[in-house]
Amino acid sequence: MIDYPALAALMAVIECRGFERAAQRLHISQSAVSQRIRQLEFRLGQPVLLRTNPPRPTELGQRLANHLQQVLQLEQGLLLDDEQAQTRLRIRLAVNADSLETWLAPALATAPEAQRMDFEMVVDDQDVGLRRMKNGEVMACICAAEQAVNGGLASFLGKLRYRALATPTFVERYQCGQALGQPQPDLAMIPSLIFNQDDHLQHRFLQTVNPQQPAPVYYHICPSAGGFIRMALAGLGYGMMPQIQVQEWLARGELVDIVPGYHLDVPLYWHYWQTESPLLKGLRKALTNSARAVLEP
Amino acid sequence: MIDYPALAALMAVIECRGFERAAQRLHISQSAVSQRIRQLEFRLGQPVLLRTNPPRPTELGQRLANHLQQVLQLEQGLLLDDEQAQTRLRIRLAVNADSLETWLAPALATAPEAQRMDFEMVVDDQDVGLRRMKNGEVMACICAAEQAVNGGLASFLGKLRYRALATPTFVERYQCGQALGQPQPDLAMIPSLIFNQDDHLQHRFLQTVNPQQPAPVYYHICPSAGGFIRMALAGLGYGMMPQIQVQEWLARGELVDIVPGYHLDVPLYWHYWQTESPLLKGLRKALTNSARAVLEP
Incomplete structure (x- = not known):
């Protein structure tokens, strides 16, 4: 089993852009944050974080942080106590530049839980976007490719x-x-x-x-x-x-x-995983509806 | 002395995205284009072009193509026969994203020879932009850094x-x-x-x-x-x-x-080389005037 407190420390360092602020957010000491991440790296046998300023995840670190987000989203489907309802979730999406410039933002805002999501847009050519999806670097991908990746599905949005x-x-x-x-x-x-x-x-x-x-x-x-x-x-x-x-x-x-x-x-598809969390499902439904109103059928 | 016909072949392949179309543009055979580039590489001892589809310049190839553009611009200052006046020139600029999104395009269009320039925008963080300038990969750079590079000058545009x-x-x-x-x-x-x-x-x-x-x-x-x-x-x-x-x-x-x-x-500066061609000087003057009208003093 993955060490989830260590993943939470990793994600906090990435998102807060530093160990000190990550410690503040997690209400633990800065040395506890460092120690958790060192232990994670020791166990995995490779670094998860580049100690730059601000610290940046390695490719593995990014995959782990993304995995944690998916787990947190799945948790959302289980329970909804007060603390959970306060949590903001980071959603990494690989998108094509022209969607981002036009219809995507208002469509995202119509998702039921949009006000609790921190979106991270990765703008790529479509081949790169789908590769990022395969690598687990992003949770979903908007691109012109119809063919779903292994374990994934593709839903038509419009043209x-x-x-x-x-x-x-x-x-x-x-x-x-x-x-x-x-x-x-x-x-x-x-x-x-x-x-x-x-x-x-x-x-x-x-x-x-x-x-x-x-x-x-x-x-x-x-x-x-x-x-x-x-x-x-x-x-x-x-x-x-x-x-x-x-x-x-x-x-x-x-x-x-x-x-x-x-x-x-140019047709656009929403690529997502078969193991879709309820949160991402809500996002997909909202996006599909919004896309239908602005894109060509 | 550099082999300029070979540089012209190199630039044509880059710009036309292929050997066949480069040959058409230069009115020579495709094998002549290939041979010129191979000879250039043999003399330099390293590749100038990656044989991808489309072909892409190596870093050295890009520097050579850029050098050729600067030479062509200097030639513009010397003579203006009919053939010269027909030539379009490629101007590579490193710019910050927000200038490109706002004031830059209408400002470029006011340059005296703008209708004969093919602009190639490279969008970078300012440190990268200035490094590209030092490497000779771009002809000028718009960024927030006041300090000119060695051999260069920086002119204030506005904020x-x-x-x-x-x-x-x-x-x-x-x-x-x-x-x-x-x-x-x-x-x-x-x-x-x-x-x-x-x-x-x-x-x-x-x-x-x-x-x-x-x-x-x-x-x-x-x-x-x-x-x-x-x-x-x-x-x-x-x-x-x-x-x-x-x-x-x-x-x-x-x-x-x-x-x-x-x-x-945020202050913006136009970074350029002391050995500025008349064409780039005209561009700088036009940009400076336009910038004055839209940016804060």
Whole structure:
């Protein structure tokens, strides 16, 4: 059996970012905190915590802290005395950047126990997100992959609709704006925006509308969703943006389609473990309902 | 002397994400591209390119590509024939996330040659940004450090003003909202938002208003500036946000101060090399002017 008081000490040090504050939170001495963690490391034969400032968990330490959170969540299902009801729970989620920028936060807030959850968002490409899930580093994952991991399930949330957008001035300067199916200029030569080197949306757009040259030749790289939109609004390039993120600019005509009629729907799935705690089940149901209202079916 | 045609081949492969498209861009055969790069590696005694899909530069390869960009920019100052005027230049900048989310893109667009630049944004903590600059991986860096690197200069841009904000409902639920200087509740116990583990703004806020407990105990982690604001708007926590990023919600009263009267100004500097090309000089002047209009003096 794992030494749970030691795990609680480990998690307190990580969350409070120090041994002294962890001791305060647990109402024990600082040396007791250190001793518990040393004993845990001795038993496991490897470190769980890097003694940096602030201390950081090793990969093993993170898995243990996450395991403790899952255990605490399961405990929630058993009993609800006063002390339990006071506990806040840390929920680590691997999510895609565009969900976090748009629909996810209001959806999380609708979960029954949302006010008692501390969310920790890990933003990754989808392959990395699913790997983190397999490693037990996160409790759930939102990504475009339909295939569940071993021991896990995947629930469809909806589709995030992307459109290739730029300012009207930009469209005029580069003489694009022809509807889908019409002859197009060489769109790969028109400055575009990509999020990072792993972002393939721009390529998927070009594969459809510009198949003879499906890779962008001139492009800006902007690994910040807000910055991405600002760069488009500043007329520096065109890019693939989630429609729900840019509604106000679309409504005001400040962003328009590069190829009217084109859009790309990216499906999103909630990946979770079959051994789902009641708390995470509540979160999943709330998210699924909220997603249905904002995403494409 | 460095083999510049080989560097041009290297940069084309990186930018076009493949040997075949690089060959098309350079109007040479694909085997000529491969041979130039192999010869470059043979001469340097180490690889410049990882043969992944898409190919990626090694650290040395990135430095060489960046050097080529600087040389091309210097060439711009010499002559301006038709071919030169057609060339697009890649400008790699290390920037802080909040500048990218707010004032930076419209400021870049005011640079005289902005329409011929492909910007590549690298978002880092400031220490990493300056290290990238020293390594020659980026051409300039925007960060809070005043001290220039060896051989570089730092120019003051202005200060980004942060306020600790939440929804009115949140302020009411946690009974905060007392003005600066008044007795405060234990703000470290109220759920807050931090960007990542290297984000110290929340700690600096608590050091001022809550000195007996200067580290947040309960907090969400959200490494996405847009998501950060959405989480605050969803009532999940309070957080330090750039005032210029949330003006609309402040104006509508949807975000209010946790401690009215408190703000934190973070200075921003443009770090650049003494051997500045005319093109980058134009960019710096335009940025400095734009920054003056939106940042605090």
